[in-house]
Amino acid sequence: MRLNEVASDRPKPVRFCxxxxxxxxxxxxxxxNWVRTLRPRRIAIVDDDLAADCTAVSVLEAACPADLALWVGTVAEAATALVEQSPVPPANTMILLRSPAQARALYDAGVHYEALNLGCLGAGAGRRRVHRQVSLSPDEMEALQYLASVGVVVSIQALPSHRAISLATVL
Structure with missing residues (x-):
């Protein structure tokens, strides 16, 4: 180990698009915006409820650009499908999740991503607005703080043309 290296038992993160x-x-x-800017080859939607809804998956398949592969699956399937046996390199995969709880579950299932982008998380009862389009419940804040504590860079950025804002600055 070099002098300036820090020993860590954290898993090496995977760089996704x-x-x-x-x-x-x-x-x-x-x-x-995001697909045109980042040019992924695959979109992966990780959502246990959605994966079980054939009609909703069909709607997403119709909405997905024809030149992109679409994968919809559960958190339990994700480590194998997105990292271990992926036909598309992780760097060419955009992962979409519905909630911070799913983001934490995905990380805990072995998909150790290095950065997490918060887009829109709507307002509602028991939720605190932390940015224009981001409102969080106490449980969601806890999940995001956990991810930050294991080294995931968590930021808010609605569009690629907007400046990313560290979640730590708004909590």
């Missing part, structure tokens, strides 16, 4: 929480999942803002 983008890992994003947005309660709307795949929608116009993602397709028009």
């Amino acid at each position: 983008l890992v994003r929480i947005d309660d709307r999942l795949l929608h116009g803002q993602v397709v028009v």
